[in-house]
Amino acid sequence: MNRIHVLPPNVADMIAAGEVVERPASAVKELIENAVDAGATAITAEFRRGGAGFIRVADNGCGMSAEDARAAFLRHATSKIESAEDLQSISTLGFRGEALAAIAAVSRAEVLTRQTGAAFGTALTLNAGRIEDCREAGCPEGTTIILRELFFNTPARQKFLKRDATEAGHIHDVAVKAALGRPDISFRLLKDGEETLHTAGDGKLKSAVYSVFGRELGIALLDAAHTLGSVTVSGFVGKPETARGSRAMQFFFVNGRPVRSRTLYAALEEGFKNALPAGRMPVCVLCLDMPPSEYDINVHPAKAEIKFLYERQIFDALYFAVKGALRDAEAHTGLKLPPAAVSGDFRETLKSAGQMEIRESPAAQAAPASAPEHGDVTAFASSRREYRQSAPYMPPPATQEPRAVPIIEDAQAPEWRLIGQALGGYLLAETPDALWMIDKHAAHERALFNTLMSEKTEPMSQLLLQPQTVALPARLCAALLKEEKLLRKAGFMVEDFGAALLVREVPDFLAPEDAPSLLAEIAEKLLSGGKALNVREETMKAVACKAAIKLTQKSAAEDLKALAARVMEDPDLRHCPHGRPVAIRLTRSQLERQFLRG
Ligand code: ADP
Numbered sequence: 001m002n003r004i005h006v007l008p009p010n011v012a013d014m015i016a017a018g019e020v021v022e023r024p025a026s027a028v029k030e031l032i033e034n035a036v037d038a039g040a041t042a043i044t045a046e047f048r049r050g051g052a053g054f055i056r057v058a059d060n061g062c063g064m065s066a067e068d069a070r071a072a073f074l075r076h077a078t079s080k081i082e083s084a085e086d087l088q089s090i091s092t093l094g095f096r097g098e099a100l101a102a103i104a105a106v107s108r109a110e111v112l113t114r115q116t117g118a119a120f121g122t123a124l125t126l127n128a129g130r131i132e133d134c135r136e137a138g139c140p141e142g143t144t145i146i147l148r149e150l151f152f153n154t155p156a157r158q159k160f161l162k163r164d165a166t167e168a169g170h171i172h173d174v175a176v177k178a179a180l181g182r183p184d185i186s187f188r189l190l191k192d193g194e195e196t197l198h199t200a201g202d203g204k205l206k207s208a209v210y211s212v213f214g215r216e217l218g219i220a221l222l223d224a225a226h227t228l229g230s231v232t233v234s235g236f237v238g239k240p241e242t243a244r245g246s247r248a249m250q251f252f253f254v255n256g257r258p259v260r261s262r263t264l265y266a267a268l269e270e271g272f273k274n275a276l277p278a279g280r281m282p283v284c285v286l287c288l289d290m291p292p293s294e295y296d297i298n299v300h301p302a303k304a305e306i307k308f309l310y311e312r313q314i315f316d317a318l319y320f321a322v323k324g325a326l327r328d329a330e331a332h333t334g335l336k337l338p339p340a341a342v343s344g345d346f347r348e349t350l351k352s353a354g355q356m357e358i359r360e361s362p363a364a365q366a367a368p369a370s371a372p373e374h375g376d377v378t379a380f381a382s383s384r385r386e387y388r389q390s391a392p393y394m395p396p397p398a399t400q401e402p403r404a405v406p407i408i409e410d411a412q413a414p415e416w417r418l419i420g421q422a423l424g425g426y427l428l429a430e431t432p433d434a435l436w437m438i439d440k441h442a443a444h445e446r447a448l449f450n451t452l453m454s455e456k457t458e459p460m461s462q463l464l465l466q467p468q469t470v471a472l473p474a475r476l477c478a479a480l481l482k483e484e485k486l487l488r489k490a491g492f493m494v495e496d497f498g499a500a501l502l503v504r505e506v507p508d509f510l511a512p513e514d515a516p517s518l519l520a521e522i523a524e525k526l527l528s529g530g531k532a533l534n535v536r537e538e539t540m541k542a543v544a545c546k547a548a549i550k551l552t553q554k555s556a557a558e559d560l561k562a563l564a565a566r567v568m569e570d571p572d573l574r575h576c577p578h579g580r581p582v583a584i585r586l587t588r589s590q591l592e593r594q595f596l597r598g
């Protein structure tokens with residue numbers, strides 16, 4: 001008996017569906033991509049609950065003829081490639097020609113489509129991939145696809161679906177990425193009839209970013225742009241203080257397509273080096289425009305992971321875009337990097353150029369010869385080692401005095417001495433080669449924060465003799481009670497007390513009278529943070545900030561010494577949890593330059 005069969009097409013489709021359509025959001029992604037490929041200028045995606053029951057994507061693109069609409073649901077039916085050569089220069093989003101077939105195989109689908117200029121359109125009904133009905137219909141130009149009961153015939157897949165809120169979140173992410181990748185298209189997303197996203201489609205990345213991120217974060221973004229050979233980077237990076245605990249707010253696009261890439265992550269992080277405390281991830285929307293022949297995107301079924309032909313060129317282009325954005329921000333606040341340091345690095349870099357094994361693009365190789373004439377010293381740092389040598393950006397210190405150049409390095413400070421306090425609360429210390437100025441409050445805040453965040457140590461609580469009643473608006477009370485466990489971890493014990501909260505315990509380093517305002521602050525954060533908020537971290541930040549000694553507060557000499565010791569000996573303590581610097585290091589040579597000795 002024969003044991004090898006060619007799979008019946010519907011079975012093959014269901015297998016493909018598993019690959020392409022993992023969850024409702026993947027279906028939305030494919031439908032949106034098709035709409036983009038069809039040249040739509042407006043795309044509306046709508047869904048109910050988690051999307052499995054109902055998804056609709058409508059576009060005003062080129063539409064399909066009746067024949068094409070039927071063919072679109074055949075496996076490997078695509079209008080986008082005809083030969084293997086076409087694969088080289090593909091610039092549309094989808095090209096595998098299997099998404100629609102795969103989606104239709106696991107749902108009940110309805111299609112309404114009318115080609116631009118056609119007298120009438122086509123209505124198509126499919127059930128598990130089989131066309132049940134196809135007729136002429138009056139409908140607007142463009143295409144609308146409705147999916148009902150996604151995964152109705154694949155119970156295993158259905159079982160793996162997460163809560164509605166989680167699936168809805170994934171759909172939202174898909175729409176956000178699409179909207180940021182194509183600011184020239186107006187995107188609307190509706191969940192249960194309510195609009196959750198609407199971009200203008202005016203072609204300006206900035207307006208798309210504002211619609212997605214909201215005004216508050218929108219104004220904290222810095223312009224980033226750099227061209228290196230065939231690659232042009234444009235977009236925005238968030239100011240250091242907007243950084244997050246995850247990559248959730250990092251968006252990278254290559255020719256309008258959202259991508260993931262370790263090269264891009266590394267370049268971004270390198271650009272932010274020393275501007276952020278360890279573990280903080282910058283916010284960004286960065287778009288690369290480059291020839292399609294210089295990358296490969298077809299390495300992953302969901303087409304997200306990208307491989308670049310000239311990794312180093314990409315790394316450099318993105319790194320300089322980021323670095324430039326941070327430098328500009330710095331220039332606006334009056335803090336300049338020493339020019340000598342930059343050109344010194346530059347010579348170093350020239351000397352050691354060509355150390356990396358990664359292939360360089362012809363354009364990037366040509367850069368060193370021509371860049372000096374144009375005075376573009378930033379055009380070619382090369383290895384990670386040299387990036388570290390270039391003067392790192394740091395956010396400006398809270399005061400402008402003294403006008404030191406703030407540079408903090410990774411290097412450990414082996415020997416040091418506390419000199420004393422100056423200007424009402426700044427600690428002064430010295431190492432053999434530098435003078436250090438430490439913001440007492442920021443240092444203490446960071447030290448407390450690190451202690452709170454380290455899983456092992458739960459802070460000591462103080463039991464209040466008299467439990468405090470804290471009157472807060474009901475929604476704030478509810479928000480706090482919901483995270484009661486977390487508050488315990490931070491040293492609070494709170495109870496529901498009708499229209500108020502009863503506070504029984506507070507962290508031992510917190511003055512009990514500070515508890516009400518702190519709890520209100522935490523509650524506000526919990527409410528306004530949305531799903532991007534790291535609740536634990538925000539709570540700890542607020543607690544640390546409130547509990548840290550104030551700059552002007554008197555403290556015992558040995559406490560100050562202990563605090564200085566932590567800063568001098570732990571490089572992880574060089575920024576406060578909000579990203580502000582904790583310490584400023586003025587090297588001997590910087591000092592000498594200020595005295596015009598250097
Ligand atoms: P691919 O996008 O990889 O070509 P799909 O299965 O997603 O494969 O789509 C198959 C074909 O159906 C597309 O090549 C396109 O010609 C047509 N199509 C799909 N969606 C639309 C749409 N919204 N508007 C116009 N044509 C579409």
Ligand code: MG
Pocket residue numbers: 030033034093094095097099100
């Ligand atoms: Mg497609």
